[in-house]
Amino acid sequence: MLQRxxxxxxxxxxxxxxxxxxxxxxxNFFKPLNPSDERGAQELAFYxxxxxxxxxxxSIRSSYFPSFGGTRILPVPDSPDLLxxxxxxxxxxxxxxxxxVMDIKIGARTWYPSVSEKDxxxxxxxxxxxxxxxxxxxxxxxxxxxxxxxxxxxRDTVRKYTVTxxxxxxxxxxxxxxxxxxxxxxxxxxxxxxxxGILAQLLELKSWFEGQTLFHFYSSxxxxxxxxxxxxxxxxxxxxxxxxxGEGIIDHNFLGxxxxxxxxxxxxxxxxELVAVPDDPEAAERTADPIAATGPAEPQAMVGPTE
Amino acid sequence: MLQRxxxxxxxxxxxxxxxxxxxxxxxNFFKPLNPSDERGAQELAFYxxxxxxxxxxxSIRSSYFPSFGGTRILPVPDSPDLLxxxxxxxxxxxxxxxxxVMDIKIGARTWYPSVSEKDxxxxxxxxxxxxxxxxxxxxxxxxxxxxxxxxxxxRDTVRKYTVTxxxxxxxxxxxxxxxxxxxxxxxxxxxxxxxxGILAQLLELKSWFEGQTLFHFYSSxxxxxxxxxxxxxxxxxxxxxxxxxGEGIIDHNFLGxxxxxxxxxxxxxxxxELVAVPDDPEAAERTADPIAATGPAEPQAMVGPTE
Numbered sequence: 206m207l208q209r210x211x212x213x214x215x216x217x218x219x220x221x222x223x224x225x226x227x228x229x230x231x232x233n234f235f236k237p238l239n240p241s242d243e244r245g246a247q248e249l250a251f252y253x254x255x256x257x258x259x260x261x262x263x264s265i266r267s268s269y270f271p272s273f274g275g276t277r278i279l280p281v282p283d284s285p286d287l288l289x290x291x292x293x294x295x296x297x298x299x300x301x302x303x304x305x306v307m308d309i310k311i312g313a314r315t316w317y318p319s320v321s322e323k324d325x326x327x328x329x330x331x332x333x334x335x336x337x338x339x340x341x342x343x344x345x346x347x348x349x350x351x352x353x354x355x356x357x358x359x360r361d362t363v364r365k366y367t368v369t370x371x372x373x374x375x376x377x378x379x380x381x382x383x384x385x386x387x388x389x390x391x392x393x394x395x396x397x398x399x400x401x402g403i404l405a406q407l408l409e410l411k412s413w414f415e416g417q418t419l420f421h422f423y424s425s426x427x428x429x430x431x432x433x434x435x436x437x438x439x440x441x442x443x444x445x446x447x448x449x450x451g452e453g454i455i456d457h458n459f460l461g462x463x464x465x466x467x468x469x470x471x472x473x474x475x476x477x478e479l480v481a482v483p484d485d486p487e488a489a490e491r492t493a494d495p496i497a498a499t500g501p502a503e504p505q506a507m508v509g510p511t512e
Numbered sequence: 513m514l515q516r517x518x519x520x521x522x523x524x525x526x527x528x529x530x531x532x533x534x535x536x537x538x539x540n541f542f543k544p545l546n547p548s549d550e551r552g553a554q555e556l557a558f559y560x561x562x563x564x565x566x567x568x569x570x571s572i573r574s575s576y577f578p579s580f581g582g583t584r585i586l587p588v589p590d591s592p593d594l595l596x597x598x599x600x601x602x603x604x605x606x607x608x609x610x611x612x613v614m615d616i617k618i619g620a621r622t623w624y625p626s627v628s629e630k631d632x633x634x635x636x637x638x639x640x641x642x643x644x645x646x647x648x649x650x651x652x653x654x655x656x657x658x659x660x661x662x663x664x665x666x667r668d669t670v671r672k673y674t675v676t677x678x679x680x681x682x683x684x685x686x687x688x689x690x691x692x693x694x695x696x697x698x699x700x701x702x703x704x705x706x707x708x709g710i711l712a713q714l715l716e717l718k719s720w721f722e723g724q725t726l727f728h729f730y731s732s733x734x735x736x737x738x739x740x741x742x743x744x745x746x747x748x749x750x751x752x753x754x755x756x757x758g759e760g761i762i763d764h765n766f767l768g769x770x771x772x773x774x775x776x777x778x779x780x781x782x783x784x785e786l787v788a789v790p791d792d793p794e795a796a797e798r799t800a801d802p803i804a805a806t807g808p809a810e811p812q813a814m815v816g817p818t819e
Binding site: 338341415461462 | 620621625645646647648675679722723725759760761762764765767768769771772774775
């Protein structure tokens, strides 16, 4: 039984007259390949190439990318007579009950070398109006489930996020009280910290990006999710309509933005106020020493400039 | 006795009608502060701030930046009646006899947030015509001393360097035969490799850039020099007329470009052909294992994507 994903925070939504993704409730996520838009074909080309390129380490593919199962012809909701091919991807939120989700578009620019003049102007404007050039990333959407329900800022609100708003959002995302002025970051240590937490995952991804020269991920997003019901926190890359060949050059645009995000996440973990009033004492013990918390991978990166 | 630096490969040169740096042969490098150009005042402001900010680690300041000794009023060559204030900096090539020098402008863009429209157009054009947006850096100048003399490509040639030319230049820079089609990279292991080599220095600098949120270095250069006469290879940051305050954000533009350069330098060191025909056997032993060669600092970064 196909349905619209309930927890989508960015991108096109399936609805009357607009195409959007569908899920089948059994772990599949179907993304329509609009024949009038070359982006779908480009994303399919990326998945095909990415999943057949043996130079991509298996651990990177399976940990940080959606699974890919080819394409499938499906009816379009509200227009059941219209059949369209869809990408068959893994549903990243399968099994989650009340997921907290964030979509972060990585890179100091989203336009790419071969972009048309018209598209360039569009991307340039969107970038300039966002934190993209300043921060090297922008938040495209988020939702947080807390005790009294779901908190999901409106897209138009998120679109206007300043640097300060983004910093605040990264704290709200792991808080029991996301909609209050002073979010408590109660889940910071369990979601961002620890050897399997978001920070450790971002560091592993960073390590791959320091070496990989196969792909340049323009306008791709980092999708971050966790579930207070117990599902482990995960970071995945999504949206590959503008991936270009790397041609022997690292993706410094993505890597720089990723490092910027890593710095801010690590700052939340090392915030002395948060370490002092932990949600659970064991987690606090782990985060008190961020080096131990994130394992041996480049601990130096986590320490701010000190004398 | 003030004179023009003999081994300048980029930037303004002192001459009839143009201002440029001078050296005194005793270790001082004097950079004119042109009162009609605000860049001088901005660079002075940076040095003053940088050298008084205790959050900058001493080891970073002393290893990767020129020393700073305030300002001094000096006569302008060819116009001895004209007196101008100069920045007093350490002469990075003091004591070198036949230095090999490279100036690499780091970053995927050289324009900065507050740039005027006119300057933006100028920087944008220069960037677009160079490898800056593609590679995250461009070579601004280089010279190599080899047995039969000095090889120094013309500025206009360097300005037109393609991605392929830049890759080649990084090999020519450490070769006995820089002007031949197939540079031998005879000095790769001794200059780029080893625990005190350029790669290890770049990795230490990278580590600082992953954490520092004090300064954003737009349009700054990495100055790399070594001397076949025995002076150790050094990497220094120079040119700070467009350094901006970091305001809590890392310099992802500089960091991304630095990682891109690191990748290419490490590729030369791990090139199986070069490891097989080494200049000196001990160095070859070191470079055969780039992890051992660069010490404990983030060895993962050096290994390309492998299964």
